[in-house]
Amino acid sequence: MTKLTRDFYNRPTLEVAQALLGKVLVFDNYHAIITETEAYIGLDDPACHAHKGRTKRTEVMFGPAGYSYVYLIYGMYHCLNFITEEEGIAAGVLIRGAKLITEPYLNLNGPGKLCKFLQITKHHNCIDIVESDNFYVIDQNVTPIFKATPRIGIKKGIDKLWRFESIT
């Protein structure tokens, strides 16, 4: 049960997105095993928020790995991402699903549902999850089998198989 270090996040995003499956998200008193992720990678990925360049919202995506990126979508839901790759490369992993392994053992299947339950909001944007003591990810040495599919809910970039889902 070791906390993931910056080196874990500071590498190719597809590797991180796959490696996050089976890891445990710790947020306040909740522990949830990550079951579904998506990669969003840089200026060449039309589905990536930062693909048109730096804005106030996407600023954190250009920063160093190991930070949170939380944004509001559809005016109603928040989505949680972890920033990957070296500073200057705008990339991250969307946490689409996780199962609580503490009470009340809910399956938080969906990025909006996950943030709603954990009460993650834009106030949790740009937090260093390597240094935080109530918002981080740990390795419990579980390596699930997973499948790769197109990302959900996007219109551009559906040709990429950048969504990863545990099947064990």
Place this chain on the structure above:
DNA sequence: ACCCCGATCGTA
């Protein structure tokens, strides 16, 4: 200042 769109979800 205005307009359009969106990395969703629950209901039908």
Place this chain on the structure above:
DNA sequence: ACGATCGGGGTT
């Protein structure tokens, strides 16, 4: 299949 709901980004 569809509506709820509103911030961000591009345009004027």
